[in-house]
Amino acid sequence: MRYSKLFLPTLKEMPAEAEVISHKLMLRAGMIRKLASGIYSYLPMGLRALRRVEAIVREEMNRAGAQEVLLPMVQPAELWRETGRWNKYGRELLRLEDRHDRDFCLGPTHEEVITDLVRKEIRSYRDLPINLYQIQAKFRDERRPRFGLMRGREFVMKDAYSFDADEDGLHDTYQAMYKAYCRIFERCGLEFRPVEADTGSIGGHASHEFMVLADTGEDTVACCTRCDYAANVELAPVTPDRHEGQPVKAESMEKLREVATPGRRRIDEVTAFLDVGPERLIKTLIFVTEDGPVAALVRGDHDLNEVKLKRALGVEESRLADEKTVMDLTGAPVGFVGPVGLAGNIRVVGDYAVGSLSNFIVGANRKDAHLVGANWGRDLPLPELYDLRTITPADPCPRCGGPIELKKGIEVGHVFKLGTSYSQAMGATFLDARGRERPLVMGCYGIGIGRTVAAAIEQNHDEHGIRFPMPIAPFQVIITIINIKDGEMVSAAENLYRVLEDRGLDVLIDDRKERAGVKFKDADLIGIPIRVTVGKKIKESGEVEIKSRTDGTVFIVPSDQASDKIKELCS
RNA sequence: CGGGACGUGGCUCAGUCUGGUAGAGCACAGCGUUCGGGACGCUGGGGUCGUGGGUUCAAAUCCCUCCGUCCCGACCA
Incomplete structure (x- = not known):
């Protein structure tokens, strides 16, 4: 991609509306623009990062045996009435009417729609288990949207729903999803922790949240410093003191x-x-x-x-x-x-x-x-x-008694064992091996795609801008031409650009008629992991400079060896 | 939903207290110089001062309404 042709409006100054770093940087780096409170447009750079995360999610979901579908965003009220959520969901559910005054809503989640689909098509235990997912925009009319993509009203989410014949089957599916989630966030280059979570009003049997550790997180996680226990503080049990409940003389x-x-x-x-x-x-x-x-x-x-x-x-x-x-x-x-x-x-x-x-x-x-x-x-x-109080660092780990640490986290994923609450409410049943009708046993699994990008930026930035982890970077390499009027520099850069693209890398060539300082500042801001500078060294010694945005390492290499070195750094 | 702040060219903001010809920097267009860490000079274009109403000879400025945005809290997969 040529920078001169790319729709990438970067901002020199901090946008007044942003408070947290990921929001500020995503606006400054030309990734997103706000349309209304909690509603954002993705520009090419933002969309590229989003697509990177999506690609990783797809690969891991498919590998774990899930199949991709795409469900409607506009959903009829009748389905929501079947589960009772039309009344229970509250004002977060954006309701609308069609021209015939029929009630609809914008989907904040898709349990009803997927259960309706599956109950109509799945009749036999032989068709189970089945796990369906989609990547799609959700709408939740949040009371208080904030922090850009961190808590938006419209947001891109991967949601998966599994259907098993029994609890054992659900357990296996749940474990597979749990492992897939770990791989996804590892591949995204995030420091995260799976934590035990509240199952909420849905009343499921088990639930884990995947928390990216960051100070701007809205959730608090209790982590044991001795064993691997970690739980949302909403849930973490407090071990009662030995003396508690003893009568006083x-x-x-x-x-x-x-x-x-x-x-x-x-x-x-x-x-x-x-x-x-x-x-x-x-x-x-x-x-x-x-x-x-x-x-x-x-x-x-x-x-x-x-x-x-x-x-x-x-x-x-x-x-x-x-x-x-x-x-x-x-x-x-x-x-x-x-x-x-x-x-x-x-x-x-x-x-x-x-x-x-x-x-x-x-x-x-x-x-x-x-x-x-x-x-x-x-x-x-x-x-x-x-046990009614929130755990504190003074309390022991509920599992091993070790010291507890409280950390802030951003919830990027959530896995749930739903059980049969939806399938029973909606009559989603199958015939088991003995011909008995039984309710499907469900699980659901969500990942906030946009939030994952934002969380990655929260964890990977410096005073100059974003430092994208390689796997989710909008481009892997940016070639900075110091002087666009210098024919030797331009041809060396163009040549390298072609070679790198031919070798399958995503390359941005900064061919703008700008001064070098401007190009360096923009390259740092948008956070491309590898920057190749084609400058005066190409004329003096035939060399280019390769710099890592992640750790600042610089390599000076002859231009004919540059693509090998870059390829190595990108893998 | 409760509390607070804000709304002035595309962006960041000054001007509002104390009413009297709408400003700066950045960005944008042209010309010249500059050219490896957000250059400089000159010239130029661009603003219903969020909306509606009121007070006044006169409103960006004072009063009221509504709308929008952000922050804190409450709430929330």
């Missing part, structure tokens, strides 16, 4: 008394005012669920984990109660709510760690007042105890 109990805490609502305000540590306090958080309101108790220095709370309560919906609801339920404004005297009115649950507290401090359910010296049994009943 009556004689060591302080007297329960109410103290005035005017205006002190937050934990840090109360602890500062009373001059005690946050571990002496119990936070009382009121949630509203489909089964009614719930009070959840965690220690002042711990964070409540809503995923764990939902699981402990066995509910699907939960949200923090608003100010008015809290007032109606407890008689106190937010910040002064406590569990004493609450048990009769609403369900109270507590984290294991609150069970071992004695002489603790809680809100008094009265404005500007807290209770000091509270104790289980005497002042209030011990609530149902669960």
